[in-house]
Amino acid sequence: MLRLLQSDTELLVEAGFIYLPMVFDPAVDKEVNMGRDGSRASGRAPQLTRSGDKYFLKSLNINSILDNYGKLDPQTYEDLRRNVFNRFLCSLNPASISIDQKLKTIVFQVIPHFARKKNRLRKMRGAASVEQFLDLVGRRAGIPARFYAEAGRFGDTFSLKKKIRDIGGSTVPQVADKGGLTTAKSFHQRLLKALESKIVREAKDRLEGLLQGRDQYADLQKKYIALLLFINETGDLELNGAGFFRDGDTPEYYVYVHTGQYALKDHKGRLYLFPDCRVAVPTRGPLVPYVVEKYKHPFLWGHESFQKICVAERFIPEWKFSASGAIRALEEGINALFYGYNSSRGNGYHRLDDMRMDKNSIVFDDLRILREDPRIASGEIEVKNDFY
Amino acid sequence: MLGQSVPLVIEILPGQAGEGLIDIYEPGSYEGASLRELVYRTIGKKNWSIEERQILEDINRQLSGGKLLIGGKEIRGPAQGYALLERTEEGEKYYYVSMRAIKPQEGGSSVTESS
Numbered sequence: 001m002l003r004l005l006q007s008d009t010e011l012l013v014e015a016g017f018i019y020l021p022m023v024f025d026p027a028v029d030k031e032v033n034m035g036r037d038g039s040r041a042s043g044r045a046p047q048l049t050r051s052g053d054k055y056f057l058k059s060l061n062i063n064s065i066l067d068n069y070g071k072l073d074p075q076t077y078e079d080l081r082r083n084v085f086n087r088f089l090c091s092l093n094p095a096s097i098s099i100d101q102k103l104k105t106i107v108f109q110v111i112p113h114f115a116r117k118k119n120r121l122r123k124m125r126g127a128a129s130v131e132q133f134l135d136l137v138g139r140r141a142g143i144p145a146r147f148y149a150e151a152g153r154f155g156d157t158f159s160l161k162k163k164i165r166d167i168g169g170s171t172v173p174q175v176a177d178k179g180g181l182t183t184a185k186s187f188h189q190r191l192l193k194a195l196e197s198k199i200v201r202e203a204k205d206r207l208e209g210l211l212q213g214r215d216q217y218a219d220l221q222k223k224y225i226a227l228l229l230f231i232n233e234t235g236d237l238e239l240n241g242a243g244f245f246r247d248g249d250t251p252e253y254y255v256y257v258h259t260g261q262y263a264l265k266d267h268k269g270r271l272y273l274f275p276d277c278r279v280a281v282p283t284r285g286p287l288v289p290y291v292v293e294k295y296k297h298p299f300l301w302g303h304e305s306f307q308k309i310c311v312a313e314r315f316i317p318e319w320k321f322s323a324s325g326a327i328r329a330l331e332e333g334i335n336a337l338f339y340g341y342n343s344s345r346g347n348g349y350h351r352l353d354d355m356r357m358d359k360n361s362i363v364f365d366d367l368r369i370l371r372e373d374p375r376i377a378s379g380e381i382e383v384k385n386d387f388y
Numbered sequence: 389m390l391g392q393s394v395p396l397v398i399e400i401l402p403g404q405a406g407e408g409l410i411d412i413y414e415p416g417s418y419e420g421a422s423l424r425e426l427v428y429r430t431i432g433k434k435n436w437s438i439e440e441r442q443i444l445e446d447i448n449r450q451l452s453g454g455k456l457l458i459g460g461k462e463i464r465g466p467a468q469g470y471a472l473l474e475r476t477e478e479g480e481k482y483y484y485v486s487m488r489a490i491k492p493q494e495g496g497s498s499v500t501e502s503s
């Protein structure tokens with residue numbers, strides 16, 4: 001296909017299709033004449049057609065080539081996309097046009113639920129508002145001034161709409177408009193121009209869609225928009241034991257809560273000190289809890305990072321990301337690590353005092369501490385399952 | 389003993405929430421009562437704000453089959469056993485007790501069964 005488009009082959013462009021030349025045959029001539037009448041009647045492009053004394057056979061739909069050009073010639077397509085971005089879009093900074101809705105849910109709802117408030121005694125009564133929490137986050141985050149400037153422009157959708165409207169002309173040249181005989185090379189050039197216009201149009205549609213999403217931030221103060229723009233760019237945040245981080249280069253995140261150090265007891269009352277870890281839930285479903293760090297625990301199968309926590313059977317995870325679904329999964333995960341191990345039952349994948357030492361055994365002896373450990377006696381470290 | 393005549397502030401945190409329901413008992417209103425009694429007196433009150441009612445709902449959900457825990461142990465006896473003397477930013481003294489309402493999820497099965 002690509003070789004054809006880069007050749008000097010003569011083509012006929014007609015009715016939205018490319019027609020390829022074919023050798024003359026009296027039977028073909030008859031069919032062409034019949035086909036012309038039939039196609040005219042139906043309004044469809046004929047299978048065979050003639051230009052002067054040459055015969056052509058219908059081959060590819062031009063719109064279909066445009067729609068699939070990225071698969072036919074990925075390199076050229078990517079070059080075109082990059083060129084469009086550099087010429088028209090980079091000054092607009094698409095990343096600052098909109099803020100990911102998931103991020104807003106994480107920052108406004110999930111993290112505030114878990115982050116321990118330090119100012120409880122000042123208010124004494126009445127729950128702290130999300131704004132109070134965001135003020136605290138803003139103070140700790142050290143947001144650079146440019147994000148406040150961007151936040152100031154965030155509400156100005158009018159000039160941005162105009163900029164988007166002015167990008168690269170408003171009409172897409174129809175590559176099929178200019179019919180008739182041409183060479184494959186010349187047609188290819190027209191095709192690439194049309195493809196560039198298509199990429200521009202798609203980018204404009206996307207930007208306009210993002211711009212519409214700004215309406216939800218209309219009532220938000222500039223300082224909170226600056227905060228959201230800042231963490232939209234940095235991709236992570238942690239405050240008072242709760243936070244999130246971006247999942248690689250994807251637009252997805254992991255929201256997490258630190259457990260802090262804690263202890264569990266076995267059926268003989270011996271204590272095991274578990275290090276701090278992050279219990280995390282992904283924003284892409286199913287919303288189930290993981291332990292981020294390399295970790296071992298009776299409710300984890302192995303001793304590695306990103307293990308799924310064994311939770312109660314009645315827990316049914318949500319698939320679509322929501323604040324309530326993420327909070328429930330995080331609660332469930334921490335609950336399992338802290339309170340799930342019944343020392344008398346020895347439930348879970350492993351027992352703390354497992355003596356069997358088979359191939360799946362996880363040994364917890366290295367976590368053992370004395371009951372008299374000052375951190376236990378002072379209450380600095382809690383024995384979480386002391387009520388069984 | 390809660391030896392000083394200062395208010396008692398109790399905070400009940402549902403699950404792992406960072407914020408709990410805070411109630412204040414003036415001197416003379418809490419002495420002699422067990423911490424459990426005070427907690428149920430608090431969650432029986434009706435004059436909560438919308439945000440506080442949300443926290444109260446979470447607490448009640450946890451307490452349905454759950455426990456009130458301090459330091460991994462169920463609460464027992466008077467508040468005096470748990471109270472810490474603290475001060476507000478203005479320097480006013482008060483006793484503070486914080487506990488979690490937890491419904492333990494006895495997840496998994498025993499080692500001999502599948503988890």
